[in-house]
Amino acid sequence: MSEVRDKAALAKRTTSRMGSLSTAAKNAALRSIADALIARSGEIVDANAEDLARGRDSGMSTSLLDRLALTPQRIEAMALGVREVEALPDPVGEALADIERPNGLRIRQVRVPLGLIGIIYEARPNVTVDAASLCLKTGNAVLLRGGSSALSSNAKIVEVIQDALAATDVPPEAVQLVNDPSRGSVDELLKLNGLLDCVIPRGGASLIRTVVQNATVPVIETGAGVCHTYVDASAEPAMALDIALNAKVQRPSVCNSMETLLMHRDFAAVHLETFAEAFRERNVELRGSDDARARVAWMKPAGDEDYATEYNDYILNVKVVDDLDAALEHIDRFGTRHSECIVTNDEANARRFLQEVDAAAVYHNASTRFTDGFEFGFGAEIGISTQKLHARGPMGLPALTSSKYIVVGDGQIRQ
Amino acid sequence: MSEVRDKAALAKRTTSRMGSLSTAAKNAALRSIADALIARSGEIVDANAEDLARGRDSGMSTSLLDRLALTPQRIEAMALGVREVEALPDPVGEALADIERPNGLRIRQVRVPLGLIGIIYEARPNVTVDAASLCLKTGNAVLLRGGSSALSSNAKIVEVIQDALAATDVPPEAVQLVNDPSRGSVDELLKLNGLLDCVIPRGGASLIRTVVQNATVPVIETGAGVCHTYVDASAEPAMALDIALNAKVQRPSVCNSMETLLMHRDFAAVHLETFAEAFRERNVELRGSDDARARVAWMKPAGDEDYATEYNDYILNVKVVDDLDAALEHIDRFGTRHSECIVTNDEANARRFLQEVDAAAVYHNASTRFTDGFEFGFGAEIGISTQKLHARGPMGLPALTSSKYIVVGDGQIRQ
Structure with missing residues (x-):
């Protein structure tokens, strides 16, 4: 028995009990976790120091080290996150349908937990707490497989969570962490049919592709975002600039930020230089199409590879297009079905864009940066789904549930 | 360019137009298909005769030849099925949420088609019509890959459908059939990421496993059904016998029929012989656990392999269990999460069974044969999902849709 299968089996054995827990019991467990994170903050910082030392020794970049680092303040933020999950409504048990058939059968469809959820993620150890609390709140067991660089932090955090659960009605075995840092443990996890009800990758494009x-x-695909903002001929220039700047620089490292700015040629004729200067002032490297570079010569040239790249950085492609059709075509070709925006005062063009663009979220006159569980009013999210099955867009608690038909009769048989 | 990728690309190009069709336009197209099937019934029968001849030459069994055969009556039933789909409500465009955020953003979540759906199925050519009409009604394009034994029938049916669509607003290219009968075409179809939004297998356990x-x-897993009926100590004997017989013999070939009868030992002590005789009279071969064979010696012995088999035939495992816990354990081990039933007069046991059994449909005092789109009141179904993501149980039209967030602002940017 391998570690992965062993721990999956341990967690799986709790799913029946997990599914029948009351909301109060789950909330008490979440409070216990939040308290324990604060109380044992020092231990967690110490464990994290081991990861940081290993990271430094292996030449990890400053920005990665920063993502990995845990401070008492960051642990407090993690605990606060758990309390926010506690405050969310519990979707489990919700009646989705209640049907009385002519033959007297009563058919109720109710929300149930998915069962055992696998989460594969990268360096940031706060995902450990996020994912565990969202899964527990929805009555799911969870098998966590974090990045090897955060192994000591994750192990300590899961120890703290399991210890905190021991005093509650939630079985500690419901939260399991895979310690094996090899690629083999991921491969094995991805094929645990019969044990894992689904797997959710949280991380970069390469992790998602592997999964x-x-x-x-079953997989819920999350996250990769090559998002566009299309500035139409009739766009209000000041609004378009605000939205474009916000979509790029407010937080370039996240999936809902803009990677390519598409601009109608008539708008570009008047405003492209102003836009380019505004981005340059904010240290954004611009890569332009030929038409764009004809107006702003200092842009680097952009090619198909650039258009297909999720930079997550201070880099932006700029492409001048002939019309809405050309913008739609570009988005269809290079977009990742995440978040797409049109800035326009032309209602017909806005309608067409919102209707025809195939993406989890489509925007008219607002920044793509709003694609987010909190911004949509759902609270904490487990990720942003870019596939069309099961859940699409920011995934709140209901995305971590399934349903079940409960049929009650008095001897009905089929004719 | 291979046939599979070529046809997938052709169909994919229609998805934007498909998604914006009115319900009236889609219904008109379905009527046109139904009319054409009747009008060209003779051509379809002729094409089917080619498949039947090939089948006979290759030694196909009588029951498989019967599944493959099309008669004017069967084609009429197919056309009637299309009209039934026409009569169903159109889920596309339905508002699932309408949120006004404090910053003035309006966020609507609306149902949209999945896009391009792949259907992989086996011998029965009526699936071609079923699948195409359900996909068209929900604004989806469809890539069909039927069994090689029905190649001529399927090709003719798709020709009739495409011709019928030519006179309507639905682009004929939205329905594509893969003619390549090799296993390679299935393998290629299963990896068309970026073109196929999901694939649904319809067929036996081996096809589903391959997919x-x-x-x-993304896959929607359908169909495999190792379903149980558990007769509890307090069950009403006549009701239990009716339900058990119905679950086994009313139509043994389908996924919601019973494969194993579990019986509480106290009930078995009094009634097992009567039950066994009733099944024997209906030509059901019985395979029993040791405890069951101690009471009915003529049963063949049943082992783990039997318990794990979906017979779809006049064969039934019979196992005597000590209590509800043992029944739950058996179902957890051998069930395929499809449909499970308890017959009991003990409300506490019923509650526990309905709560703890992890299956798409759980029954108290009714036959598992009711797990069906029509019996649940949903109308035609594309299959019965046995996975927990996206859809679970009978999949009506909403299971063929996704959703999209449409966000309208007046210049909002994220702080």
Whole structure:
């Protein structure tokens, strides 16, 4: 028995009990976790110091070290996150349908937990707490497989969570962490059909690709975002600039930020230089199409590879297009079905864009940066789904549930 | 360019137009298909005769030849099925949420088609019409890959459908059939990420396993049903016998029929012989656990392999269990999460069974044969999902849709 299968089996054995827990019991467990994180903050910082030392020794970049680092303040923020999950409504048990059939059968469809959820993620150890609390709140067991660089932090955090659960009605075995840092443990996890009800990758494009290509268990694909803002001929220039700047620089490292700015040629003729200067002032490197570079010569040239890249950085492609059709075509070709925006005062063009663009979220006159569980009013999210099955867009608690038909009769048989 | 990728690309190009069709336009197209099937019934029968001849030459069994055969009556039933789909409500465009945020953003979540759906199925050519009409009604394009034994029938049916669509607003290219009968075409279809939004297998356990093991596109797993009926100590004997017989013999070939009868030992002590005789009279071969064979010696012995088999035939396992816990354990081990039933007069046991059994449909005092789109009141179904993501149980039209967030602002940017 391997570690992965062993821990999955341990967690799986709790799913029946997890599914029948009351909301109060789950909330008490979440409070216990939040308290324990604060109380044992020092231990967590110490464990994290081991990861940081290893990271420094192996030449990890400053920005990665920063993502990895835990301070008492960051641990407090993690605990606060758990309390926010506690405050969210519990979707489990919600009646989705209640049907009385002519033959007297009563059919109720109710929300139930998914069962055992696998989460594969990268360096940031706060995901450990986020994912565990969202899964527990929805009555799911969870098998966590974090990045190897955060192994000591994750192990300590899961120890703290399991210890905190020991005094509650939630079985501690419901939260399991895979310690094996090899690629083999991921491969094995992705094929645990019969044990894992689904797997959710949280991380960069390469992690997501690995999961999609190799999983035989159901996957919820999250995150990759090559998002566009299309500035139409009739756009209000000041609004368009505000939205474009916000979509790029307010937080470039996240999936809902803009990677390519599309601009109608008539608008570009008047405003492209102003836009380019505004981005340059904010240290954004611009890569332009030929038409764009004809107006702003200092842009680097952009090619198909650039248009297909999620930079997550201070880099932006700028492409001048002939019309809305050309913008739609570009988005269809290079977009990742995440978040797409049109800035326009032309209602017909806005309608067409919102209707025809195939993405989780489509925007008219607002920044793509709003695609987010909190901004949509759902609270904490487990990720942003870019696939169309099960859940699409920011995934709140209901995305971590399934349903079940409960049929009650008095001897009905089928004719 | 291979046939599979070529046809997928052709169909994919229609998805934007498909998604914006009115319900009236889609219904008109379905009527046109139904009319054409009747009008060209003779051509379809002729094409089917080619498949039947090939089948006979290759030694196909009588029951498989019967599944493959099309008669004017069967084609009429197919056309009637299309009209039934026409009569169903159109889920596309339905508002699932309408949120006004404090910053003035208006966020609407609306149902949209999935896009391009792949359907992989086996011998029965009526699936071609079923699948195409359900996909068209929900604004989806469809890539069909039927069994090689029905190649001529399927090709003719798709020709009739495409011709019928030519005179309507629905682009004929939205319905595509893969003619390549090799296993390679299935493998290729299963990896069409970026073109196929999901794939649905319709067929036996081996087809479903192939799809689950090899697909990199999202899958909706359907159908495999190792279903149980548990007769509790307090069950009403006449009701229990009616339900058990119905679950086994009313139509043994389908996924919601019973494969194993579990019986509480106290009930078995009094009634097992009567039950066994009733099944024997209906030509059901019985395979029993040791405890069951101690009471009915003529049963063959049943082992783990039997318990794990979906017979779809006049064969039934019979197992005597000590209590509800043992029944739950058996179902957890051998069930395929499809449909499970308890017959009991003990409300506490019923509650526990309905709560703890992890299956798409759980029954108290009614036959598992009711797990069906029509019986649940949903109308035609594309299949019965046995996975927990996206859809679970009978999949009506909403299971063929996704959703999209449409966000309208007046210049909002994220702080």
